Amino acid sequence: MHFCHVSTAGSVELVRWAKSKGWNVTAEVTPHHLFLTDDLVASYDPVFKVNPPLRTADDVEALRAGLVDGTIDAVATDHAPHALEDKETEWAAAAFGMTGLETALAVVIAALTEHGVDDPAALWPLIADRMSARPAAIGRLSHQGQPLAAGAPANLVLVDAAAAWTVDPAQSASRGRNTPFAGRTLPARVTATFLRGRPTVLDGKPA
Amino acid sequence: MSGQNSWVLKGVRPLGGEPTTLFVDDGVLVDAEPSGAQSFDADGLIALPGLVDLHTHLREPGREDAETVETGTLAAALGGFTAVHAMANTEPVADVAGVVEQVWRLGQDAGHCDVHPVGAVTVGLRGEQLAELGAMAESAARVRVFSDDGKCVHDPMLMRRALEYLRAFDGVIAQHAQDPRLTDGAQMNEGVQSARLGLVG
Numbered sequence: 197m198h199f200c201h202v203s204t205a206g207s208v209e210l211v212r213w214a215k216s217k218g219w220n221v222t223a224e225v226t227p228h229h230l231f232l233t234d235d236l237v238a239s240y241d242p243v244f245k246v247n248p249p250l251r252t253a254d255d256v257e258a259l260r261a262g263l264v265d266g267t268i269d270a271v272a273t274d275h276a277p278h279a280l281e282d283k284e285t286e287w288a289a290a291a292f293g294m295t296g297l298e299t300a301l302a303v304v305i306a307a308l309t310e311h312g313v314d315d316p317a318a319l320w321p322l323i324a325d326r327m328s329a330r331p332a333a334i335g336r337l338s339h340q341g342q343p344l345a346a347g348a349p350a351n352l353v354l355v356d357a358a359a360a361w362t363v364d365p366a367q368s369a370s371r372g373r374n375t376p377f378a379g380r381t382l383p384a385r386v387t388a389t390f391l392r393g394r395p396t397v398l399d400g401k402p403a
Numbered sequence: 404m405s406g407q408n409s410w411v412l413k414g415v416r417p418l419g420g421e422p423t424t425l426f427v428d429d430g431v432l433v434d435a436e437p438s439g440a441q442s443f444d445a446d447g448l449i450a451l452p453g454l455v456d457l458h459t460h461l462r463e464p465g466r467e468d469a470e471t472v473e474t475g476t477l478a479a480a481l482g483g484f485t486a487v488h489a490m491a492n493t494e495p496v497a498d499v500a501g502v503v504e505q506v507w508r509l510g511q512d513a514g515h516c517d518v519h520p521v522g523a524v525t526v527g528l529r530g531e532q533l534a535e536l537g538a539m540a541e542s543a544a545r546v547r548v549f550s551d552d553g554k555c556v557h558d559p560m561l562m563r564r565a566l567e568y569l570r571a572f573d574g575v576i577a578q579h580a581q582d583p584r585l586t587d588g589a590q591m592n593e594g595v596q597s598a599r600l601g602l603v604g
Contacts, residue, residue, distance in 0.1 A: 197566070198577040200458060200552065224457055234592040238600060247553060248581065249592040249604075272458035275478070277470040287602065288590060292553075293460070297475070297482040301454065320419030324451045331455040332486070335519060336547040336573060340455050340486045344417045346434045350408075350427040351453035353483035354415060354445050370478035371470045386483040387448055389516075393408030393430030396480035396515050 198334055199223040201274050203248040205258035212267045222334050224272035225259050227303035228294055228376055232256075236376070242283055242290030243376050246276075260311040263326060270331040273300045277372020295372040299363060301327065301355065302382035309383070316357075350393040359385040369402070409437045414446035425450060453485025453516075457548070457577065461487070461518070463509060464502070465494025472509035472518060480515040487516055490552050491523040498523035498534035500542035507544035522546040524565050524576060528554040533565055540572045550577035 202208060202223045211223045228246065233253050236244040244250060262268040276293025283291050296303075304323060313319050332341025342348040362381045365373040388403075389396045395403035410427040417423065425445075428437035456479065462470035472489070479487050489506050491497035497506060503520035510518025522539040526532045528551045539546040549569065556562045556578060565576055591597050593604025 198457075198548075198575050200550065200577050200579045226458075234594065234596040237591050237596055237602070240600070245590070249589070251592050252594060270457055273456050275456070275459045275475070277460065277462060277475070279466070279469045282469070295478075297456065297459065297478040297484060297487075299482070300456070301483050316419035320449055320451065324418055327454045328452040331457045334548075334575065335455065335457055335486075335488055336575065337455065337486060337517075337519065340517065341452055344425065344432060344450055344452060346432050348432045348452075350410070350430050350432050351485040352425075353451050353453050353485070354412070354448040355451060355483065356447075357419075357449050358447075368478060369474060369481050371468070371474050386481060388443070388445075389453065389480045389483055389485065390410070390427070391453065391480075391485050391514075391516060393410060393427045394514075396485075397483075400481075402477055402481070402515075 197221050201226045201229065201248055201272065202259070202268060203229045203251050204255045208258045208262040208267055212262070215267065222269040223267070224270045225263055225268045226274045227271060227296055227300045230256065230259055230263065230307040231303050232376055240287050242285065242287050243294070243374050245287060245290050245292055246294050247292040260307055264311065264313060264322065269326065270334060271300065271304055271327050272331065273297055277370050278374050280373065283374045293374065295368065295370050295375045297370065298368055299375060299377050299382060301386065302384050303377065305384050306382055350390050352390050353386055354388040356385045356387045361385050409440035411436055411440050411442045412445045412450070413442065414444065415448055415450040417450045419449050422447065454483045456484050456487040459487040459489055460492070461489045461506070463493065464505065472506060473513045476510060476513050476515035476518060485516050486519060488519045488521050488548055491521050491550060492528060492552055496523050496527050497521065498526050500535060500538040503539050503544040503546050504542050520544045520546055521577070522549045524549045524551045524556050525561065530554060530556060530558060530561065533561065533568065536565065536568055536574065540574060547574050548577055549574060552579050555579050555581055
């Protein structure tokens with residue numbers, strides 16, 4: 197059994213307990229739950245309306261700790277694009293959900309760095325495990341998430357760790373403009389992505 | 404073999420380690436430089452295995468005004484993903500082989516990343532009757548992850564049957580951790596902020 201987007205300190209504890217019993221459970225967390233808190237809802241801006249909802253700073257801290265210690269196996273985006281008329285309304289009428297595919301890696305790097313995982317020797321292997329190897333294993337994908345070693349399919353991403361960038365919803369390839377990170381400056385950009393050796397992204401643009 | 408999918412990636416740092424050169428021969432990582440490979444100056448760039456997303460809403464079929472397989476998977480590639488799992492809450496719901504095969508083929512045609520459709524656990528995500536789990540698993544889409552996502556499977560007997568059934572092909576159920584009775588009408592996290600803002604938690 198796999199648990200989608202765990203979002204509270206209590207649910208991290210429950211997953212930790214279940215794993216300690218030896219049960220076959222796995223769990224995922226979203227980038228936004230690793231970074232944003234319910235204080236943002238005070239703006240009544242529906243871009244921050246999501247299910248499960250944004251939680252408290254204590255929950256964010258517990259989720260980060262759970263991701264680092266392996267209680268939480270994977271990051272999963274819950275990328276949820278919405279048409280403008282469904283999202284840019286009064287709070288109660290707005291659809292739940294946020295986009296996330298284009299910001300996920302940078303947000304996870306930012307969250308882990310804030311949590312003190314800033315040594316590259318710890319950070320990058322952790323990201324490779326939680327955003328590639330383990331989600332591939334949970335999804336039963338034998339051709340994805342493999343180590344970068346001879347014989348593996350050339351599914352890989354090249355990241356410029358020094359390139360900070362500011363999120364502009366108008367620039368997104370997704371039709372959804374509902375990113376909660378609009379205007380934020382995030383670390384690290386994807387320079388290139390290769391799918392079985394074929395570039396899908398080069399120089400940060402569609403190949 | 405050589406050509407379009409053969410590369411020499413110079414100066415990359417695999418998982419942030421020491422700079423090295425990675426060789427790709429016809430889509431596969433190899434130890435030595437293949438003939439006819441294209442060169443890519445990757446000086447100082449971190450190399451990671453392509454990212455895999457377990458939880459993506461691509462909205463197609465049904466809400467192509469919000470996202471399509473084409474736009475969603477391009478966004479995924481730009482974010483560093485080489486595979487995404489497309490959730491089942493489309494219109495129609497991905498609860499039969501025909502729908503998951505359609506989404507899988509759209510992903511193949513777009514070519515930005517692998518698209519692995521997630522099958523619904525119950526017909527129409529209604530939580531009453533098991534969907535065609537085996538047919539979706541045996542389809543061209545080879546579905547292995549099943550989820551009713553936001554609707555949740557909250558009938559314990561139905562969940563037990565689904566878990567037993569999935570053992571036949573090593574499938575997995577992804578359950579959204581929520582009880583619908585506890586979250587009826589909820590708008591945000593229940594706590595200090597919900598009390599202050601007057602929103603139901």
